[in-house]
Amino acid sequence: MSPDPPVAVGLGLNSRRLHDEDAAVSDEAAAIALAGLPGIGPASLSHLLAGAGGPSAAWEAVRSGRSGRPGKVADGTPSWQVAAARTDPQRCREAASERGIGVTWLGRPDYPLRLASDPFPPPVLFWRGDLAALSGRCVAVVGTRRCTPAGRRLAWELGADLASAGLCVVSGLALGIDGHAHLGACAAGPHGATVGVAASGVDVAYPRRHAALWERVVERGAVISETAPGGPAQRWRFPARNRIIAGSCELVVVVESHSGGGSLLTVEAALDRGVEVRAVPGPVHSSASEGTNQLLFEGAGPVRSAADVLDALGGLGAGRRPRSRPGIRQAGSAHTPAADSPAGHTPAGPEPATRVQAQDRQRAGGPTDRRSAEVLDALGWEPTSLNRVVVRSGLPVSQVIESLERLADHGSVAEERGWWQRIG
Amino acid sequence: MLAAVSSATLLGVEGCPIRVEVHSGNGLPGFSIVGLPDATCREARDRVRAAVLSSGFKWPRHRVTVNLAPTSMRKAGSCLDLPIALAVLGADGQLDPALLEGVALFGELGLDGSLRRVAGVLPLVGACAEAAVVVPLACAAEAALQRRARVLAAVSLRQAALALDGQERWSEVPKPPPASGRESREDLSEVRGQPLGRLAVEVAAAGGHHLLLVGPPGAGKTMLARRLPGLLPALSREEALEVSRVHSAAGLGLPPGLLVLEPPFRAPHHSASMASLIGGGTTQIRPGEISCASHGVLFLDELAEFPPSVLDALRQPLEDGSLTVCRSRASVRLPADCLLVAAMNPCPCGGDGSPGGCRCSEAARSRYALKISGPLLDRFDLRVGVDRPDVGDLLAEGAGPGETTAVVAERVASARERARARGVGCNARIPGGLLDELAPIDQTARRLLELRLRQGRLSARGMHRVRRVARTLADLSGSDAAVSEEHVLAALALRSEPFASARGAA
Numbered sequence: 001m002s003p004d005p006p007v008a009v010g011l012g013l014n015s016r017r018l019h020d021e022d023a024a025v026s027d028e029a030a031a032i033a034l035a036g037l038p039g040i041g042p043a044s045l046s047h048l049l050a051g052a053g054g055p056s057a058a059w060e061a062v063r064s065g066r067s068g069r070p071g072k073v074a075d076g077t078p079s080w081q082v083a084a085a086r087t088d089p090q091r092c093r094e095a096a097s098e099r100g101i102g103v104t105w106l107g108r109p110d111y112p113l114r115l116a117s118d119p120f121p122p123p124v125l126f127w128r129g130d131l132a133a134l135s136g137r138c139v140a141v142v143g144t145r146r147c148t149p150a151g152r153r154l155a156w157e158l159g160a161d162l163a164s165a166g167l168c169v170v171s172g173l174a175l176g177i178d179g180h181a182h183l184g185a186c187a188a189g190p191h192g193a194t195v196g197v198a199a200s201g202v203d204v205a206y207p208r209r210h211a212a213l214w215e216r217v218v219e220r221g222a223v224i225s226e227t228a229p230g231g232p233a234q235r236w237r238f239p240a241r242n243r244i245i246a247g248s249c250e251l252v253v254v255v256e257s258h259s260g261g262g263s264l265l266t267v268e269a270a271l272d273r274g275v276e277v278r279a280v281p282g283p284v285h286s287s288a289s290e291g292t293n294q295l296l297f298e299g300a301g302p303v304r305s306a307a308d309v310l311d312a313l314g315g316l317g318a319g320r321r322p323r324s325r326p327g328i329r330q331a332g333s334a335h336t337p338a339a340d341s342p343a344g345h346t347p348a349g350p351e352p353a354t355r356v357q358a359q360d361r362q363r364a365g366g367p368t369d370r371r372s373a374e375v376l377d378a379l380g381w382e383p384t385s386l387n388r389v390v391v392r393s394g395l396p397v398s399q400v401i402e403s404l405e406r407l408a409d410h411g412s413v414a415e416e417r418g419w420w421q422r423i424g
Numbered sequence: 425m426l427a428a429v430s431s432a433t434l435l436g437v438e439g440c441p442i443r444v445e446v447h448s449g450n451g452l453p454g455f456s457i458v459g460l461p462d463a464t465c466r467e468a469r470d471r472v473r474a475a476v477l478s479s480g481f482k483w484p485r486h487r488v489t490v491n492l493a494p495t496s497m498r499k500a501g502s503c504l505d506l507p508i509a510l511a512v513l514g515a516d517g518q519l520d521p522a523l524l525e526g527v528a529l530f531g532e533l534g535l536d537g538s539l540r541r542v543a544g545v546l547p548l549v550g551a552c553a554e555a556a557v558v559v560p561l562a563c564a565a566e567a568a569l570q571r572r573a574r575v576l577a578a579v580s581l582r583q584a585a586l587a588l589d590g591q592e593r594w595s596e597v598p599k600p601p602p603a604s605g606r607e608s609r610e611d612l613s614e615v616r617g618q619p620l621g622r623l624a625v626e627v628a629a630a631g632g633h634h635l636l637l638v639g640p641p642g643a644g645k646t647m648l649a650r651r652l653p654g655l656l657p658a659l660s661r662e663e664a665l666e667v668s669r670v671h672s673a674a675g676l677g678l679p680p681g682l683l684v685l686e687p688p689f690r691a692p693h694h695s696a697s698m699a700s701l702i703g704g705g706t707t708q709i710r711p712g713e714i715s716c717a718s719h720g721v722l723f724l725d726e727l728a729e730f731p732p733s734v735l736d737a738l739r740q741p742l743e744d745g746s747l748t749v750c751r752s753r754a755s756v757r758l759p760a761d762c763l764l765v766a767a768m769n770p771c772p773c774g775g776d777g778s779p780g781g782c783r784c785s786e787a788a789r790s791r792y793a794l795k796i797s798g799p800l801l802d803r804f805d806l807r808v809g810v811d812r813p814d815v816g817d818l819l820a821e822g823a824g825p826g827e828t829t830a831v832v833a834e835r836v837a838s839a840r841e842r843a844r845a846r847g848v849g850c851n852a853r854i855p856g857g858l859l860d861e862l863a864p865i866d867q868t869a870r871r872l873l874e875l876r877l878r879q880g881r882l883s884a885r886g887m888h889r890v891r892r893v894a895r896t897l898a899d900l901s902g903s904d905a906a907v908s909e910e911h912v913l914a915a916l917a918l919r920s921e922p923f924a925s926a927r928g929a930a
């Protein structure tokens with residue numbers, strides 16, 4: 001149960017009056033109150049709503065004790081009936097709308113169409129921002145929190161390019177790949193949108209250092225969750241959240257995943273639903289690409305750039321192909337994605353046809369001297385320690401450092417905690 | 425009757441002169457010591473009495489009172505046994521008290537009257553103004569290093585008493601074996617596949633910069649650290665005396681030549697107590713490992729395993745080059761002028777800590793990173809990643825043995841000479857306010873640093889440290905010109921943020 005549920009406690013004085021009144025509890029208010037019952041999950045909430053025929057009736061059933069769940073003496077969890085008696089649904093609703101939180105449930109016209117046909121849809125859905133973002137064409141870009149600079153950069157590019165192509169980029173608001181996919185989408189032009197699916201309540205930013213990212217996602221789309229407002233990110237909520245990501249998209253792209261990583265749960269959920277899964281190939285020695293390379297081995301289609309995603313979706317207008325951008329320095333990304341949001345991105349710009357051309361252009365403009373080439377060769381595409389670059393290149397330390405810094409300024413390499421990697 | 429002799433006691437690493445006064449008078453036979461003796465010192469009663477009797481002398485049939493002056497100071501250790509015994513004999517008339525004038529005496533007595541070595545004879549002798557000192561033969565050579573007073577050596581109480589009276593000869597003071605040149609330690613040329621680590625120890629030695637080595641187990645962090653003392657300049661005679669005094673006071677064994685000539689290398693385990701690391705103790709203030717490492721290297725392996733209280737206590741001494749231990753009656757200054765080299769794993773999983781290559785959770789990484797406080801991490805001018813040498817890389821062409829310790833030490837020595845010529849002991853000690861004067865940087869280098877500051881990738885304090893390291897790099901390259909961009913870039917790379925993402929900006 002949430003530590004700070006939006007329930008009206010301490011109304012014992014006029015509880016009788018309260019009972020008289022809530023005979024007329026609205027469906028919205030009842031839906032919010034039901035989702036906030038102690039220990040309630042999507043399965044039992046679905047059961048309640050289906051049994052009663054609507055939120056209002058379900059609330060009445062719980063309050064009167066006709067449906068419900070006994071409390072647990074061990075941890076002091078009250079029974080639903082007791083909890084319901086302490087809750088003022090109207091107050092819950094007011095609190096939600098004060099925080100800009102909307103609510104919908106299965107069967108309502110504003111409930112997202114794709115999710116409505118899901119085998120295991122969220123019975124009640126909370127959102128901040130614009131829920132209509134989900135009614136467009138949606139692609140999930142997901143991956144590990146423990147990502148490499150190259151993975152982070154690709155996630156950002158996919159987010160930006162897919163959003164520019166008019167798609168809605170869905171992800172899980174987590175650190176690493178997820179966060180950068182959202183950030184990229186936020187940085188794109190006005191066409192696209194991004195939706196973050198949260199495990200906690202839509203007003204409880206998790207992880208906390210992504211609070212600023214949440215607000216940007218709300219502005220550029222929506223943050224949605226089936227957890228009641230104020231609810232914490234409990235462990236079991238994450239796999240449940242992943243099914244919502246899979247269920248709201250036409251395609252899931254995994255950028256980087258360790259073997260056995262959490263994003264593979266999203267893959268499972270997608271495959272269960274017949275949603276296509278694609279993966280970004282990575283170096284065979286990179287732990288962060290073990291999961292994705294395995295997916296490719298098992299037959300998932302590879303994604304090298306947004307163009308591959310658009311092809312998989314059956315092609316969108318050529319005019320909406322992703323553009324290239326000059327090299328973006330992401331070195332020293334010690335900060336939250338919000339802090340290191342690549343500022344070099346300019347939404348308006350020329351639109352070359354493919355990424356290959358873009359890369360050529362980038363190289364042509366980059367340092368082309370022999371020493372840079374030697375350093376790049378020694379570096380490779382995996383995170384490499386400065387020491388190893390020096391060993392492999394056979395150049396003096398100071399020359400290697402100078403080359404790397406110049407390449408980093410140009411966006412061809414990135415550094416994190418003393419590890420260097422080619423990114424473009 | 426009354427007799428008095430001179431001696432000294434040890435306070436930290438300094439000797440303090442003591443007068444031992446003995447009165448033998450009427451009253452019930454008894455033996456008491458006053459003047460703040462510590463437990464070992466109080467036990468002198470029993471040792472002295474037994475030693476006097478077994479040396480063929482008589483124990484006075486009077487009331488014997490020993491006073492240790494000045495009375496305000498705590499007297500520690502057993503080195504006062506010999507002066508007390510001889511003063512007792514003097515007060516009892518078995519020895520002419522006049523013979524006890526003009527000499528200082530030190531020595532622990534065995535119950536059979538033999539003289540045993542005492543710790544810290546070097547600072548003890550140094551504290552006395554007398555023209556001659558009587559010491560146990562076992563530490564006579566050490567006492568002679570002081571070159572201040574004539575050293576009279578004896579093996580027993582009886583010999584000392586008779587020799588003072590001219591009836592017997594003093595033992596001959598052994599000459600310490602001549603100090604051989606620099607010991608052949610592990611050589612830097614054995615370190616292969618670690619160009620960055622090699623550069624880091626060279627810079628640390630040349631500029632006196634504290635160094636943090638971050639790398640997985642087996643990467644060779646200890647190997648690098650152990651080769652650092654060999655790169656430091658040999659100790660001057662004054663430094664050698666100071667280090668030897670500290671080691672003597674700490675009860676460490678001295679080298680065969682008795683003078684510590686090589687920069688010391690101390691590597692205390694993380695389970696060592698606060699007192700043994702920092703110094704102090706309950707009764708006797710003893711120098712800790714940080715003082716024993718003075719003019720040398722203090723190596724802390726597994727830095728994250730040291731208790732936070734100990735790491736906290738290290739910070740001030742490292743910055744000041746000395747520390748002060750306060751007890752109720754005394755406050756003692758101990759040297760702490762050492763180069764700190766610390767080693768730690770990049771994260772708890774034992775992996776190499778590469779982005780995406782580590783199996784720790786974000787929370788576990790953060791917890792691990794927070795074991796090293798920001799202020800302590802800041803003390804390291806050099807923070808370098810060390811990785812396990814890759815077999816393929818080692819076999820690659822051109823990976824022959826690297827430069828030897830002798831070659832690098834020569835470069836270090838001339839870099840240190842450049843720093844000294846500017847009037848600073850070593851670059852790590854240049855005050856922030858004097859950087860522009862003593863270590864100016866050129867325009868491009870300044871622009872680079874300002875850019876890093878604006879980007880938030882460098883703090884103002886960090887910038888000072890980077891500038892000092894850059895100066896050392898310039899000194900090593902033989903340049904006296906203003907620090908250039910090349911050196912600043914290298915200094916920045918030698919000060920990476922090993923835990924950046926784990927610490928976060930939240």
Ligand SMILES: [Zn+2]
Pocket residue numbers: 771772773774775777782783784
């Ligand atoms: Zn790890």
